[in-house]
Amino acid sequence: MTDAGNDDLEPTVNTALGPRVEAVREAALDLLASLPQRPERLRVRAADVAVELDWRPMPTPPESPPHPAQHASAEQHPPEAVSAAPPGVALDGRVGLHYVCAPTIGTFYHAPEPGARPFVAEGATVNPGQQVGIIEAMKLMLPVEADRAGRVVEVLIPDGQAVEYGERLLALGPVESIEERTHSHVEEGARRQPR
Amino acid sequence: MLKKVLVANRGEIALRVVRACRELGIASVVVHSTRDRDSAAVQLSDESVQIGPPPPKKSYLNAAAVIEAAMRTGADAIHPGYGFLSEDPDFAEACEAAGLVFVGPSAAAMARLGSKQSARTLMAELDLPLLPGSREPLDADHALSLARRIGFPVIVKASAGGGGRGMRVVNAPGEFLDAYRETQATARMLFGDGLVYVERFLTVARHVEIQILCDARGNGIHLGGRDCSVQRRHQKLVEESPPPRLPPGLIEEMGQASLRAALAVGYRGAGTFEFLVAPNAAYYFMEVNCRIQVEHPVTEMVTGIDLVAEQLRIAAGEPMSISQDAVAPRGVAIECRINAEDPERDFAPTPGMVTEFVPAAGPFVRVDSHIRPGDMIAPEYDSLLAKLIAWAPDRDAAITRMRRALTEFRIAGENVRTTREFLLRVLDHASFQTASHSTSMVAELLGG
Numbered sequence: 293m294t295d296a297g298n299d300d301l302e303p304t305v306n307t308a309l310g311p312r313v314e315a316v317r318e319a320a321l322d323l324l325a326s327l328p329q330r331p332e333r334l335r336v337r338a339a340d341v342a343v344e345l346d347w348r349p350m351p352t353p354p355e356s357p358p359h360p361a362q363h364a365s366a367e368q369h370p371p372e373a374v375s376a377a378p379p380g381v382a383l384d385g386r387v388g389l390h391y392v393c394a395p396t397i398g399t400f401y402h403a404p405e406p407g408a409r410p411f412v413a414e415g416a417t418v419n420p421g422q423q424v425g426i427i428e429a430m431k432l433m434l435p436v437e438a439d440r441a442g443r444v445v446e447v448l449i450p451d452g453q454a455v456e457y458g459e460r461l462l463a464l465g466p467v468e469s470i471e472e473r474t475h476s477h478v479e480e481g482a483r484r485q486p487r
Numbered sequence: 488m489l490k491k492v493l494v495a496n497r498g499e500i501a502l503r504v505v506r507a508c509r510e511l512g513i514a515s516v517v518v519h520s521t522r523d524r525d526s527a528a529v530q531l532s533d534e535s536v537q538i539g540p541p542p543p544k545k546s547y548l549n550a551a552a553v554i555e556a557a558m559r560t561g562a563d564a565i566h567p568g569y570g571f572l573s574e575d576p577d578f579a580e581a582c583e584a585a586g587l588v589f590v591g592p593s594a595a596a597m598a599r600l601g602s603k604q605s606a607r608t609l610m611a612e613l614d615l616p617l618l619p620g621s622r623e624p625l626d627a628d629h630a631l632s633l634a635r636r637i638g639f640p641v642i643v644k645a646s647a648g649g650g651g652r653g654m655r656v657v658n659a660p661g662e663f664l665d666a667y668r669e670t671q672a673t674a675r676m677l678f679g680d681g682l683v684y685v686e687r688f689l690t691v692a693r694h695v696e697i698q699i700l701c702d703a704r705g706n707g708i709h710l711g712g713r714d715c716s717v718q719r720r721h722q723k724l725v726e727e728s729p730p731p732r733l734p735p736g737l738i739e740e741m742g743q744a745s746l747r748a749a750l751a752v753g754y755r756g757a758g759t760f761e762f763l764v765a766p767n768a769a770y771y772f773m774e775v776n777c778r779i780q781v782e783h784p785v786t787e788m789v790t791g792i793d794l795v796a797e798q799l800r801i802a803a804g805e806p807m808s809i810s811q812d813a814v815a816p817r818g819v820a821i822e823c824r825i826n827a828e829d830p831e832r833d834f835a836p837t838p839g840m841v842t843e844f845v846p847a848a849g850p851f852v853r854v855d856s857h858i859r860p861g862d863m864i865a866p867e868y869d870s871l872l873a874k875l876i877a878w879a880p881d882r883d884a885a886i887t888r889m890r891r892a893l894t895e896f897r898i899a900g901e902n903v904r905t906t907r908e909f910l911l912r913v914l915d916h917a918s919f920q921t922a923s924h925s926t927s928m929v930a931e932l933l934g935g
Binding site: 396397398429430432454456457458459 | 521536537538539540546551552554555556559
């Protein structure tokens with residue numbers, strides 16, 4: 293199987309729909325799965341391949357969809373990692389940012405070993421493929437790499453904190469400008485095999 | 488008792504386990520893929536952990552991520568449900584190694600029973616009746632000469648197969664070698680194990696299985712049988728308990744045989760022994776499923792015993808809450824599997840958004856489902872939408888009640904087709920109503 297990224301457009305064979313339509317539908321499903329919140333409107337067109345998403349810009353998202361159970365995770369971080377920003381992180385309202393996300397469940401470390409210098413500091417510029425952290429899962433150390441160039445606007449997860457798959461670790465801004473953009477832009481970060 | 492159980496599954500069975508935990512006062516943790524982050528099981532659980540992207544290999548089959556999630560949340564046990572990691576001895580062993588209770592049999596018992604070939608050998612030693620067939624791995628030429636001795640038709644099965652996959656019926660010697668090699672290749676691809684075996688194929692037979700429960704203290708009971716003869720391509724569509732029209736005492740005999748084998752390997756937990764029953768009521772062992780099964784509710788409805796709760800008690804090292812004497816099945820329960828599939832296109836899955844979902848209700852009707860309107864039926868996972876179960880004092884009344892419930896059930900969505908109407912055709916079929924059907928019924932129904 294392939295990664296769940298946008299390159300994962302394997303058409304399902306068992307449909308009467310054309311492969312093109314199928315691919316668009318797949319892409320839309322993947323996109324939906326990777327969104328930080330449910331969109332207000334999703335429009336999928338097949339003929340000329342257009343997927344449109346609308347959602348209200350919310351300064352503070354009204355804490356995720358209703359979850360009757362308290363969902364208090366052992367480490368006191370929100371388990372719906374991708375669907376809500378951690379409390380106190382006001383980045384959600386900002387636009388034009390790209391997030392490096394956890395490629396697996398595990399513990400996130402800023403530095404190669406305790407006391408060592410962190411891989412990156414806020415304000416630093418990173419290149420695609422550059423290591424920005426480590427996730428330890430089942431005693432395996434997995435490097436976390438930036439999947440694109442950018443300036444580290446904020447390291448969102450404290451050193452040594454447990455993360456879930458897909459959780460936002462770092463916010464990257466454009467290299468050339470600190471100006472915030474006006475359009476919404478969300479993408480998933482590094483996707484790699486846990487092993 | 489256990490304090491916190493991690494549910495390593497999705498869909499209706501994850502919800503089923505979460506509910507059992509809630510009733511027993513056990514906290515539940517559900518692991519999920521990004522696709523399932525708003526699932527009913529996630530919402531009704533106490534905690535949830537996102538472990539990976541939609542493809543099962545990277546989430547629900549990712550043993551390391553599941554165990555990491557269990558350690559982090561402080562769970563003391565993992566319930567694997569059915570499918571995914573439920574019958575993987577390596578996973579059971581990894582759980583034990585991490586100090587977690589695996590809700591199921593030991594890795595050793597599972598390895599012994601999980602391979603169909605080694606289970607056949609064991610059952611032969613224990614004098615359970617087997618269909619004539621191979622007892623050890625054979626090359627294709629020897630397998631063909633064995634098939635000639637057994638007599639055609641024969642069935643070639645992957646030893647590691649399951650869920651109706653990795654098996655093929657061969658009607659004539661001329662087709663044998665190709666079928667044998669293709670099954671080997673399929674088995675290697677699907678299960679990572681090319682071991683196949685041959686046995687006689689019964690063209691007219693019923694699929695009858697025995698539910699057992701064994702605790703860690705060496706006690707074992709059986710909870711009667713289920714008939715699962717309504718199948719398409721070896722996948723069950725309708726199940727019922729008790730199996731209709733069997734000679735008196737046959738289920739008891741099969742139950743005792745199953746328990747003998749289970750206790751011989753030190754089995755722990757819920758398990759199912761599958762048999763074929765020929766028209767002359769001779770029964771033949773087929774395989775063991777070392778887990779809770781999809782169709783477990785029909786047994787629950789006639790016995791009043793909560794099988795998932797018993798699994799959890801047993802996993803905690805407690806004795807079962809019932810003895811064999813207390814198992815007194817009453818009435819008849821039927822289950823219909825409503826799948827997102829198109830019967831007119833050979834039951835091809837029909838993923839899409841469910842826009843309308845109004846489950847059946849009313850007296851003696853149970854619906855086990857994780858679906859809510861607005862839910863997406865994802866192409867990565869199985870197509871089961873709902874299990875509809877109806878109970879009545881006798882079989883005719885149960886069929887009537889099931890008809891009523893199926894007629895009430897409303898499921899609709901863009902591109903979504905379901906098996907609902909096809910199931911009504913099964914219920915209306917004379918051979919089903921008289922319980923004279925066999926495993927070839929669906930093929931006959933589709934054929935004309």
